Amino acid sequence: MNIRENIRPGGRSARVQASVHKAVRELLSKMDRNDVTIPLIATEAGVTPSTIYRRWGDLQELLADVAVERLRPDAPPKDTGSARTDLEQWAEQYADEMASGPGRAMIRDVLASVGADTRNAGKCCGYTREQLQVIADRARDRGEAFPDVEAVIDEVVAPIMYRILFDQAPPTSAKVLWLVERMLVGRRAT
Amino acid sequence: MNIRENIRPGGRSARVQASVHKAVRELLSKMDRNDVTIPLIATEAGVTPSTIYRRWGDLQELLADVAVERLRPDAPPKDTGSARTDLEQWAEQYADEMASGPGRAMIRDVLASVGADTRNAGKCCGYTREQLQVIADRARDRGEAFPDVEAVIDEVVAPIMYRILFDQAPPTSAKVLWLVERMLVGRRAT
DNA sequence: CGACTAAAAGCAAATTATTTGCGTTAGTGT
DNA sequence: ACACTAACGCAAATAATTTGCTTTTAGTCG
Numbered sequence: 001m002n003i004r005e006n007i008r009p010g011g012r013s014a015r016v017q018a019s020v021h022k023a024v025r026e027l028l029s030k031m032d033r034n035d036v037t038i039p040l041i042a043t044e045a046g047v048t049p050s051t052i053y054r055r056w057g058d059l060q061e062l063l064a065d066v067a068v069e070r071l072r073p074d075a076p077p078k079d080t081g082s083a084r085t086d087l088e089q090w091a092e093q094y095a096d097e098m099a100s101g102p103g104r105a106m107i108r109d110v111l112a113s114v115g116a117d118t119r120n121a122g123k124c125c126g127y128t129r130e131q132l133q134v135i136a137d138r139a140r141d142r143g144e145a146f147p148d149v150e151a152v153i154d155e156v157v158a159p160i161m162y163r164i165l166f167d168q169a170p171p172t173s174a175k176v177l178w179l180v181e182r183m184l185v186g187r188r189a190t
Numbered sequence: 191m192n193i194r195e196n197i198r199p200g201g202r203s204a205r206v207q208a209s210v211h212k213a214v215r216e217l218l219s220k221m222d223r224n225d226v227t228i229p230l231i232a233t234e235a236g237v238t239p240s241t242i243y244r245r246w247g248d249l250q251e252l253l254a255d256v257a258v259e260r261l262r263p264d265a266p267p268k269d270t271g272s273a274r275t276d277l278e279q280w281a282e283q284y285a286d287e288m289a290s291g292p293g294r295a296m297i298r299d300v301l302a303s304v305g306a307d308t309r310n311a312g313k314c315c316g317y318t319r320e321q322l323q324v325i326a327d328r329a330r331d332r333g334e335a336f337p338d339v340e341a342v343i344d345e346v347v348a349p350i351m352y353r354i355l356f357d358q359a360p361p362t363s364a365k366v367l368w369l370v371e372r373m374l375v376g377r378r379a380t
Numbered sequence: 381c382g383a384c385t386a387a388a389a390g391c392a393a394a395t396t397a398t399t400t401g402c403g404t405t406a407g408t409g410t
Numbered sequence: 411a412c413a414c415t416a417a418c419g420c421a422a423a424t425a426a427t428t429t430g431c432t433t434t435t436a437g438t439c440g
Contacts, residue, residue, distance in 0.1 A: 008407085010407095012406055012416095013407095013416085013418095037397070039396080039397065039398095047418080048420070050398085050399080050419075050420080051417080051418055051419075053397095053398065054418085055417085108304060111301055111355060112298055122357065124356060153352065154345075158351070158352035158353075159348040161355075161356075162343065162351055165311060165355075166311045166312065167315055168312055186372075186376045200436095201437090202389075203387085203388070206388085227425085228426075228427085238389070240390075240427085240429085241388080241389055243428070244388080244389085244428095248427090
């Protein structure tokens with residue numbers, strides 16, 4: 001099932017999408033996710049269930065759509081004066097958000113929908129890349145050495161995400177800092 | 191919903207579980223996963239739907255249960271004479287299996303069920319750890335230097351899995367070998 | 381061995397979710 | 411303003427899920 005990509009702002013479609021998204025956020029904050037159903041969301045949003053089924057296909061797609069929206073960063077990484085501290089702060093915040101209950105649920109929603117709509121997981125990865133690129137560009141402007149964004153993904157982002165998804169214990173703050181440290185040190189040594 | 195942990199082998203429960211698992215594998219190989227439903231599985235397995243609902247709760251749990259089973263490695267990593275080549279071969283096979291269509295589907299099934307049953311994702315991670323530990327133990331027996339299993343997970347397994355889950359392009363064979371290389375080299379330098 | 385027990389399965393009715401056909405409405409372009 | 415189209419609402423039809431109750435089965439004990 002396809003979600004329309006370009007919706008004209010202000011149109012009826014946009015209003016329906018907004019009220020449905022809002023209803024989902026509302027309900028997820030109030031109740032267990034397994035108790036959230038499409039008829040419920042439809043009632044809360046003031047639309048008929050068939051509208052949701054036709055636009056999103058099923059609950060998983062809808063949840064993924066909302067989750068991607070919420071995973072989009074709202075601001076560029078803070079400029080702390082050096083690439084290292086920029087990255088440290090960004091990574092700690094990233095780990096915290098993703099390891100939180102809502103964060104984990106959102107990641108799962110996004111991944112679970114990949115079968116039907118391959119774009120979602122890629123979008124999340126894209127957001128991360130953009131954030132890291134900002135840090136890397138700032139480093140370049142300052143004349144600091146800084147590894148490629150892909151290397152940061154491999155050495156810092158991927159371990160954090162793997163631990164969150166597959167391990168019981170999410171990475172501690174110390175572990176995150178250590179990952180950053182190791183990457184920067186390894187880079188110098190090469 | 192809980193899946194019984196200790197089922198006496200040969201009992202009725204075991205037979206039902208076996209036939210349901212078999213039915214799921216059968217159907218998944220024949221048709222699109224979105225067309226697989228519990229009533230269908232029940233018919234194929236020769237049980238009533240309510241039996242499946244009571245034992246597994248919902249389709250996601252059942253799929254996850256089957257997926258974990260299939261993700262369990264059937265043999266220890268091959269002994270190739272050196273830890274480095276052991277790891278290279280294991281990592282390449284791991285990346286191939288996980289990046290394949292069925293592999294990705296199984297990972298998603300496992301992750302999607304985590305909300306209800308936290309053990310599944312941990313089990314997969316556990317299998318990986320066991321495999322790597324075998325390689326590490328062999329290295330120790332040979333007197334070779336070899337990094338901690340957790341380091342291998344951070345530096346080799348996590349990047350592979352991240353790329354498979356979030357990126358469009360799964361890691362190439364060359365990339366996997368490079369990850370192994372980088373980890374071993376970095377380890378020596380420290 | 382044969383009766384007893386508890387767990388799990390079957391069955392069927394009730395509930396709830398999903399799909400679909402068709403009429404209506406709101407935005408878009410001429 | 412008028413026609414056109416995409417998206418929505420409504421309601422009937424279909425399919426999935428839940429539930430109460432009965433029956434079967436495997437293990438246990440006298």
